[in-house]
Amino acid sequence: MNDSEFQVQGFRAAAVKSGIRGKDRLDLGLIVSDRPAAVAGVFTTSLVKAAPVLLDQARCKGGRAQAILVNSGIANACTGEEGMRLARLTTAMAADALNISEELVQVCSTGIIGQQLELACFQRGIPKAAQSLRADGLDEVARAIMTTDTVKKTAVRTALVDGKPVRLAGMAKGAGMIMPNMATMLAFILTDAKISPDLLQRLLKKSVAATFNAITVDGDTSTNDTVLLLANGMAEHPPLAEERPEALAAFAAALTDLCRELALMIVRDGEGATKLVTVRVRGARSEAEADRAARAVANSNLVKTAFFGEDANWGRIIAALGRSGAIFEQSRVDIAFDGVFMVRSGLGQGAEAEKEATAVLRKREFAVTIDLHAGEGEKEIHTCDFSLDYVKINADYRS
Amino acid sequence: MNDSEFQVQGFRAAAVKSGIRGKDRLDLGLIVSDRPAAVAGVFTTSLVKAAPVLLDQARCKGGRAQAILVNSGIANACTGEEGMRLARLTTAMAADALNISEELVQVCSTGIIGQQLELACFQRGIPKAAQSLRADGLDEVARAIMTTDTVKKTAVRTALVDGKPVRLAGMAKGAGMIMPNMATMLAFILTDAKISPDLLQRLLKKSVAATFNAITVDGDTSTNDTVLLLANGMAEHPPLAEERPEALAAFAAALTDLCRELALMIVRDGEGATKLVTVRVRGARSEAEADRAARAVANSNLVKTAFFGEDANWGRIIAALGRSGAIFEQSRVDIAFDGVFMVRSGLGQGAEAEKEATAVLRKREFAVTIDLHAGEGEKEIHTCDFSLDYVKINADYRS
Numbered sequence: 049m050n051d052s053e054f055q056v057q058g059f060r061a062a063a064v065k066s067g068i069r070g071k072d073r074l075d076l077g078l079i080v081s082d083r084p085a086a087v088a089g090v091f092t093t094s095l096v097k098a099a100p101v102l103l104d105q106a107r108c109k110g111g112r113a114q115a116i117l118v119n120s121g122i123a124n125a126c127t128g129e130e131g132m133r134l135a136r137l138t139t140a141m142a143a144d145a146l147n148i149s150e151e152l153v154q155v156c157s158t159g160i161i162g163q164q165l166e167l168a169c170f171q172r173g174i175p176k177a178a179q180s181l182r183a184d185g186l187d188e189v190a191r192a193i194m195t196t197d198t199v200k201k202t203a204v205r206t207a208l209v210d211g212k213p214v215r216l217a218g219m220a221k222g223a224g225m226i227m228p229n230m231a232t233m234l235a236f237i238l239t240d241a242k243i244s245p246d247l248l249q250r251l252l253k254k255s256v257a258a259t260f261n262a263i264t265v266d267g268d269t270s271t272n273d274t275v276l277l278l279a280n281g282m283a284e285h286p287p288l289a290e291e292r293p294e295a296l297a298a299f300a301a302a303l304t305d306l307c308r309e310l311a312l313m314i315v316r317d318g319e320g321a322t323k324l325v326t327v328r329v330r331g332a333r334s335e336a337e338a339d340r341a342a343r344a345v346a347n348s349n350l351v352k353t354a355f356f357g358e359d360a361n362w363g364r365i366i367a368a369l370g371r372s373g374a375i376f377e378q379s380r381v382d383i384a385f386d387g388v389f390m391v392r393s394g395l396g397q398g399a400e401a402e403k404e405a406t407a408v409l410r411k412r413e414f415a416v417t418i419d420l421h422a423g424e425g426e427k428e429i430h431t432c433d434f435s436l437d438y439v440k441i442n443a444d445y446r447s
Numbered sequence: 448m449n450d451s452e453f454q455v456q457g458f459r460a461a462a463v464k465s466g467i468r469g470k471d472r473l474d475l476g477l478i479v480s481d482r483p484a485a486v487a488g489v490f491t492t493s494l495v496k497a498a499p500v501l502l503d504q505a506r507c508k509g510g511r512a513q514a515i516l517v518n519s520g521i522a523n524a525c526t527g528e529e530g531m532r533l534a535r536l537t538t539a540m541a542a543d544a545l546n547i548s549e550e551l552v553q554v555c556s557t558g559i560i561g562q563q564l565e566l567a568c569f570q571r572g573i574p575k576a577a578q579s580l581r582a583d584g585l586d587e588v589a590r591a592i593m594t595t596d597t598v599k600k601t602a603v604r605t606a607l608v609d610g611k612p613v614r615l616a617g618m619a620k621g622a623g624m625i626m627p628n629m630a631t632m633l634a635f636i637l638t639d640a641k642i643s644p645d646l647l648q649r650l651l652k653k654s655v656a657a658t659f660n661a662i663t664v665d666g667d668t669s670t671n672d673t674v675l676l677l678a679n680g681m682a683e684h685p686p687l688a689e690e691r692p693e694a695l696a697a698f699a700a701a702l703t704d705l706c707r708e709l710a711l712m713i714v715r716d717g718e719g720a721t722k723l724v725t726v727r728v729r730g731a732r733s734e735a736e737a738d739r740a741a742r743a744v745a746n747s748n749l750v751k752t753a754f755f756g757e758d759a760n761w762g763r764i765i766a767a768l769g770r771s772g773a774i775f776e777q778s779r780v781d782i783a784f785d786g787v788f789m790v791r792s793g794l795g796q797g798a799e800a801e802k803e804a805t806a807v808l809r810k811r812e813f814a815v816t817i818d819l820h821a822g823e824g825e826k827e828i829h830t831c832d833f834s835l836d837y838v839k840i841n842a843d844y845r846s
Contacts (some may be wrong), residue, residue, distance in 0.1 A: 081459060092768035093770070093773065093776070094768065094770045095768075095769045095770070095771075095773075095775070096765050096767065096768065096769030096777050097769075113809070120456065123762070125762065125765075125766075126777065126790075126793060126794070126795070127794075128778060128792075128793055128794050160542060160762065161761075161762025161763070161765065161766065162761065162762045162765075162790075162794075162795040163795075262793075314569065349748065349837070349841070350841055353837075353838050353841035354840045354841065354842070356838065356842045357841070357842030359842070361524060361664065362560075362561065363522070363524065363559065363560025363561045364560070365527050366495050366524075366560065366561075367493065367495065369494075369495065370494045370495025370496075371491035371493045371494070372494075373491070375494065376492075376494070378494070378495050391525075391561075393527075394525060394526070394527055395526070395527050395561075396525070396561040397502050398560075434838060435838060435842075436838050436839065437750075438752075438833050438838070439752050439833060439834060439835050439837070440750055440835065441836055442752035442753065442756070443752045443753070443755045443756030443758070443834075
């Protein structure tokens with residue numbers, strides 16, 4: 049994808065080096081819609097929410113947004129009243145530079161918890177960004193939001209809605225403190241679809257549940273997680289509505305697909321990760337139990353270090369299932385690595401199976417499929433392996 | 448402590464190299480009471496229980512035991528009907544060698560999940576161990592049960608009960624797959640106290656809740672966790688009973704104290720651990736919420752890697768509290784490292800506090816005290832840091 053592809057009509061963007069992260073790093077981004085757009089947002093489930101999250105949640109209720117201001121380096125989390133004041137002030141500065149209402153500015157921060165924003169950086173950076181806005185500037189913003197990310201995460205889709213092309217462009221950041229129910233991750237998705245804020249919110253929530261909330265790197269949930277979706281209505285299709293389910297489904301499918309691509313990019317780029325592993329639980333008594341079982345396996349340090357060691361260690365998988373809270377008969381469990389059954393009816397399948405399974409584990413991406421044979425519940429969670437580099441990164445990085 | 452101290456009247460023990468773990472490692476142990484003893488047991492909460500756990504649970508109900516047979520190398524977990532048959536058969540072999548009833552033999556296994564026991568090793572090893580039993584043989588058994596443990600874990604206590612000395616000697620193993628609700632850990636405690644099995648069980652359960660079930664290394668719970676307590680009644684005090692609370696309290700205090708010493712040994716020897724950290728949560732709305740909050744912090748990879756990096760990263764602690772499920776006001780939280788307050792009323796206390804806190808983190812043992820100011824609930828969980836060596840050990844070791 050080149051820069052000219054990573055854009056949506058009616059949206060412009062820019063990023064600048066504002067000084068938050070030193071002289072030489074892009075750290076402040078601005079995304080602006082030519083006109084007020086329908087907005088939907090999904091936020092961290094943590095009780096401890098960063099100031100920008102609290103502000104955005106309140107503003108999302110208005111249903112409209114025209115700009116997203118984002119900085120990396122400082123999370124503006126655990127910053128008290130002063131943090132709220134600064135979050136509000138920076139959006140006012142952006143509103144001023146763009147000549148729009150403050151209420152139409154969403155703000156996101158990612159980085160170190162507990163530090164206050166330095167206002168001078170925003171005073172310098174915001175006007176500069178506002179003057180540099182351009183249609184192909186989104187790519188720059190995607191780079192500005194990277195923290196421990198090693199790759200930039202962007203994706204585009206085009207949905208055909210009533211025969212008309214609808215464009216979606218998304219970006220995300222995130223590599224650690226990543227656990228379902230929103231990770232230390234930000235994602236911004238822009239579309240020219242015509243759609244009401246209520247309907248947009250419903251679609252986003254559903255897409256996020258199956259994508260961003262079905263990944264884990266380290267089981268930790270952050271204070272700043274945010275997915276924002278802006279729809280400026282510049283595409284030519286008739287407005288999306290519940291009454292026209294086919295058109296809606298076409299848009300929803302493209303949205304979920306885009307979210308999944310971004311979510312998997314986050315797992316692949318998980319701190320220290322060398323492998324992307326899909327943990328698929330079938331045959332649980334309910335979807336909720338499938339979810340618990342899949343998360344127990346996907347978050348087990350012992351399972352994840354075994355993936356790193358390319359060791360088809362099904363004992364650790366069974367141990368994780370046993371403590372997950374899901375109810376099943378040990379003597380009915382099947383476990384397969386891609387197509388290779390390592391366990392049938394609770395028993396290991398011997399040296400030949402192990403040899404084949406070990407070959408699967410050498411791949412960069414594979415699936416572990418667990419059938420509990422206790423019901424119809426299913427769930428997929430995407431995780432990564434747990435390497436020496438995870439510890440190196442997190443023993444050094446102040447997040 | 449020298450070997451002559453690590454014994455209790457009326458108990459003999461021995462360990463041998465049976466071949467389960469190659470030629471040169473102690474891997475099979477036998478502990479025998481001269482007469483049937485009251486027995487109490489606490490076992491893994493995992494739904495997936497190893498064959499020996501199932502067998503011991505059933506036999507514990509009889510209230511009496513005279514011998515413990517234990518092997519390392521193979522866990523006899525996820526081994527189906529055949530695993531149950533072999534567990535039963537090995538206890539019959541021990542009963543035969545000791546000329547006691549099979550029902551009086553408890554059996555424990557620790558090691559690789561999913562492999563069957565090799566009967567030949569037990570046929571060779573059990574008679575040899577039975578012939579070598581001696582009063583100072585417990586130390587040998589403590590060595591035979593080590594797996595990824597780097598140190599042998601033994602402790603003794605003497606309680607004064609009605610003016611008479613009551614002796615307790617305990618051993619434990621465990622370093623990984625360690626999480627409250629029993630870890631991949633075995634512990635055997637022997638005493639000459641006079642006490643009924645029912646009362647013994649009640650005391651053990653209470654002691655374990657505050658000690659072995661309040662530690663974590665990696666948040667994983669194993670299939671084989673077992674604590675067995677045998678009381679052979681050879682001490683000279685009048686039998687312990689609810690009606691004599693002072694005598695009971697003296698014994699219970701010694702038991703809990705012994706269990707705590709062994710439990711902390713397990714955390715200090717946590718796979719790759721370089722630090723022992725006590726996470727103390729106060730002021731939660733309930734003890735249950737204090738427990739959730741303390742465990743969320745104590746199990747967070749991000750918090751534990753920060754401990755390894757000696758980084759007073761309170762942001763990660765707050766993030767873990769936020770997702771823990773405990774309810775509190777972010778603006779009231781205090782966090783201290785030993786006596787140094789890093790956070791007061793939800794706000795960081797600046798560079799000077801951080802400098803002092805960093806000095807605390809350089810210590811091998813310290814406490815993190817969190818006050819949520821939301822109620823009266825309290826809980827302490829003992830954890831370790833998360834180092835490069837944890838990953839090295841677990842990417843290589845098949846457990």
